[in-house]
Amino acid sequence: MPLSKVNPANYQQQLTAKAERITQQFSEFSPPTLSVYDSPELHFRVRAEFKIWHQDDDSYYVMFNKAEPKQPVRIDHFPIGSTIITRLMDQLMTAIKASPLLRHKLFQIEFLTTLSGEALVSMIYHKRLGEDWQQLAEDLQQQYQIKIIGRSKKQRMVLSEDYVIETLTVKGQQYNFQQVENSFTQPNATVNQKMLTWALDHSQGLGGDLVELYCGNGNFTLVLAQNFNKVLATEISKTSVKSANYNFELNQVSNVTVARMSSEDFSSALAGEREFRRLKDIDLGSYQFSTVLVDPPRAGLDTLTEKLISQFENILYISCNPDTLYNNLKQLCQSHQITQFAIFDQFPYTDHIECGVMLTKKQQGEENE
Numbered sequence: 559m560p561l562s563k564v565n566p567a568n569y570q571q572q573l574t575a576k577a578e579r580i581t582q583q584f585s586e587f588s589p590p591t592l593s594v595y596d597s598p599e600l601h602f603r604v605r606a607e608f609k610i611w612h613q614d615d616d617s618y619y620v621m622f623n624k625a626e627p628k629q630p631v632r633i634d635h636f637p638i639g640s641t642i643i644t645r646l647m648d649q650l651m652t653a654i655k656a657s658p659l660l661r662h663k664l665f666q667i668e669f670l671t672t673l674s675g676e677a678l679v680s681m682i683y684h685k686r687l688g689e690d691w692q693q694l695a696e697d698l699q700q701q702y703q704i705k706i707i708g709r710s711k712k713q714r715m716v717l718s719e720d721y722v723i724e725t726l727t728v729k730g731q732q733y734n735f736q737q738v739e740n741s742f743t744q745p746n747a748t749v750n751q752k753m754l755t756w757a758l759d760h761s762q763g764l765g766g767d768l769v770e771l772y773c774g775n776g777n778f779t780l781v782l783a784q785n786f787n788k789v790l791a792t793e794i795s796k797t798s799v800k801s802a803n804y805n806f807e808l809n810q811v812s813n814v815t816v817a818r819m820s821s822e823d824f825s826s827a828l829a830g831e832r833e834f835r836r837l838k839d840i841d842l843g844s845y846q847f848s849t850v851l852v853d854p855p856r857a858g859l860d861t862l863t864e865k866l867i868s869q870f871e872n873i874l875y876i877s878c879n880p881d882t883l884y885n886n887l888k889q890l891c892q893s894h895q896i897t898q899f900a901i902f903d904q905f906p907y908t909d910h911i912e913c914g915v916m917l918t919k920k921q922q923g924e925e926n927e
């Protein structure tokens with residue numbers, strides 16, 4: 559996003575335009591009135607990554623616009639970053655410029671911060687990191703009360719821990735989440751809390767068991783588990799599966815099982831087409847699934863997964879790409895009708911928008927209507 563577009567005076571108007579665009583795009587599915595959840599106008603991004611540019615005695619953060627991918631854009635001011643990110647950007651750059659060892663061959667910095675006040679900073683180099691670098695980075699950790707990871711080719715130096723603990727509040731209850739460096743976490747924590755509240759509200763009373771695909775670190779799972787007897791969640795990333803299990807223990811949630819599988823493989827297992835070693839300890843027949851929750855990457859659902867989820871009574875679909883959501887709904891709305899429809903403005907000042915759709919199976923005779 560060109561940062562020149564960040565102007566809080568235009569925020570509400572831009573959100574209204576997004577709401578109108580989405581209402582129009584999905585009108586053929588006759589959804590109920592769109593619910594719109596806004597973002598803080600500034601300081602909403604809890605993670606960010608920058609390339610580091612060096613010129614003579616100066617060093618600075620840069621980003622690249624998609625339209626001009628070879629043209630670095632200098633970033634001295636990053637008002638969409640969390641207040642921790644904006645503060646650390648200045649403090650770290652001052653320290654880096656003052657220290658040849660910290661500065662030399664540094665080419666990227668990544669920030670992962672939380673509403674709970676934690677910060678993890680990854681400093682990425684084109685050189686091998688030694689004890690002298692470690693000593694300086696440990697001083698920075700101490701001084702700014704942050705966690706630092708140094709990385710270079712085939713090297714990952716974790717100076718304290720490779721994760722932060724986020725605390726999110728949903729309907730007055732607090733949930734703690736481990737968020738690990740380099741694994742997926744929602745970028746806008748305030749809006750994430752709104753999504754979780756929406757999903758908790760609309761899954762209340764559904765009963766039965768939940769199956770979740772693309773569960774990540776258990777962001778939705780942890781909060782929604784209370785609305786179901788049992789939950790079976792799946793996710794492809796090893797780090798996220800480990801983190802999800804850590805989070806269930808951390809929050810004393812005991813009715814969830816996570817399997818590390820692609821949604822494609824899991825769909826074929828549930829359809830009884832293939833057996834998978836990773837499911838050998840899970841008795842699929844013991845579940846009485848009433849509801850499926852999916853939160854896929856931008857590509858949306860593959861055909862097999864789309865077909866699988868159309869067999870469930872209730873579908874909760876969280877999407878970061880309205881175009882792939884639209885394509886999947888063309889199929890899903892043959893058998894289901896949309897009962898809740900929402901947008902969550904995770905990405906202010908861009909064209910991107912997160913959608914939430916709740917679908918319920920049509921009664922016999924209503925299909926294809």
Ligand SMILES: C[S@@+](CC[C@H](N)C(=O)[O-])C[C@H]1O[C@@H](n2cnc3c(N)ncnc32)[C@H](O)[C@@H]1O
Nearest residue numbers: 742772773774777793794795820821853854855
């Ligand atoms: C948009 S994220 C959602 C994660 C989680 N629901 C959350 O709210 O943080 C999508 C997740 O899908 C996982 N993923 C990507 N492709 C997958 C696939 N083919 N099968 C299963 N999981 C996949 C990613 O690792 C990522 O954790």
